[in-house]
Amino acid sequence: MILIGLCLFQDCPSRQEIQGSLKQVQKLLSAHEASYLQSLRNLKKKINLLQSNAGRQASKAINSTCMKLDAPVNGRKLGKSHSIGHEVHFLCDPGYELVGSESRICQENLIWSGQQPTCRDINECASSPCLNGGTCMDEVNQFSCVCAKGWAGATCQSPVPTSATTGPFVRPSRCTIVQGTTHCTCEPGYTISGRDSNTCTDIDECELFHNGQAGRLCLHACVNTAGGYRCSCPVGYDVTQDGRSCRDIDECATRQNNCTNDQMCINTYGGFQCVRVDCPKIPNATYVKTSPMALPLSRQSMSSRKRRIRWKLA
Ligand SMILES: [Ca+2]
Numbered sequence: 179m180i181l182i183g184l185c186l187f188q189d190c191p192s193r194q195e196i197q198g199s200l201k202q203v204q205k206l207l208s209a210h211e212a213s214y215l216q217s218l219r220n221l222k223k224k225i226n227l228l229q230s231n232a233g234r235q236a237s238k239a240i241n242s243t244c245m246k247l248d249a250p251v252n253g254r255k256l257g258k259s260h261s262i263g264h265e266v267h268f269l270c271d272p273g274y275e276l277v278g279s280e281s282r283i284c285q286e287n288l289i290w291s292g293q294q295p296t297c298r299d300i301n302e303c304a305s306s307p308c309l310n311g312g313t314c315m316d317e318v319n320q321f322s323c324v325c326a327k328g329w330a331g332a333t334c335q336s337p338v339p340t341s342a343t344t345g346p347f348v349r350p351s352r353c354t355i356v357q358g359t360t361h362c363t364c365e366p367g368y369t370i371s372g373r374d375s376n377t378c379t380d381i382d383e384c385e386l387f388h389n390g391q392a393g394r395l396c397l398h399a400c401v402n403t404a405g406g407y408r409c410s411c412p413v414g415y416d417v418t419q420d421g422r423s424c425r426d427i428d429e430c431a432t433r434q435n436n437c438t439n440d441q442m443c444i445n446t447y448g449g450f451q452c453v454r455v456d457c458p459k460i461p462n463a464t465y466v467k468t469s470p471m472a473l474p475l476s477r478q479s480m481s482s483r484k485r486r487i488r489w490k491l492a
């Protein structure tokens with residue numbers, strides 16, 4: 179149309195010229211088309227490359243975690259994930275203080291931030307709580323005082339009881355202060371008596387267990403002692419190995435008798451007897467000794483030797 183329109187005012191180009199121009203336009207379009215297709219191919223390649231890189235990064239992130247962290251000794255760790263960006267926290271048990279990082283984060287380089295913390299025992303003796311020359315003993319979450327002579331109490335604040343009230347049956351208590359509260363204990367066999375927690379008195383086990391459900395402590399008699407008790411037996415009896423019962427003493431077997439050689443020792447419950455055995459008096463009869471005295475002494479006890487003295491008519 180343009181060419182036809184132009185033809186109205188100018189000389190029209192020849193058919194050959196028009197065909198030549200059209201060919202040039204076609205070439206130009208073909209070159210543009212080839213360039214466009216090449217650009218598309220390059221763009222596709224770049225998109226594919228980016229997609230594969232992104233996939234690799236994602237799988238790397240999923241499989242990557244920081245090294246496992248342990249809880250500090252005498253403390254705890256809060257948080258179990260060790261992946262990038264996650265955080266763990268640390269706490270110490272009562273009586274310990276945290277030294278180091280309270281929180282640590284798993285960083286992009288797979289290294290935890292901060293320093294591994296430790297739990298340090300808090301020194302409760304730092305404030306010198308023991309009075310009157312007492313020595314402070316630092317313990318976990320508590321302290322105790324070893325008092326100088328003449329002082330007692332949790333912080334050695336009290337003079338020891340007067341000599342009139344002390345003795346083996348009254349002993350000073352051992353006190354510990356836990357988070358500001360005083361706890362006093364006694365040696366075995368003693369108990370805190372009354373309101374005074376500074377002193378311990380002996381437990382009278384004989385009185386305490388006199389009518390106990392488990393039965394009496396002793397078969398015969400109970401004797402209370404400082405810090406304990408013991409059982410006693412009547413004369414002629416020994417306390418058995420279990421410490422509760424009584425067993426007769428065999429005086430004939432243990433040479434605890436005063437029988438003469440011509441007497442026989444007879445053991446009895448709670449004692450013994452010396453018996454002289456007289457043979458029946460028969461006219462014109464004599465007796466000969468047939469006792470097994472010939473047995474070696476090592477094979478016979480004193481009691482059996484004396485019991486075996488035998489006589490017979492000659
Ligand atoms: Ca006692």
Ligand SMILES: [Ca+2]
Pocket residue numbers: 414426427428429445446447448449450
């Ligand atoms: Ca006896």
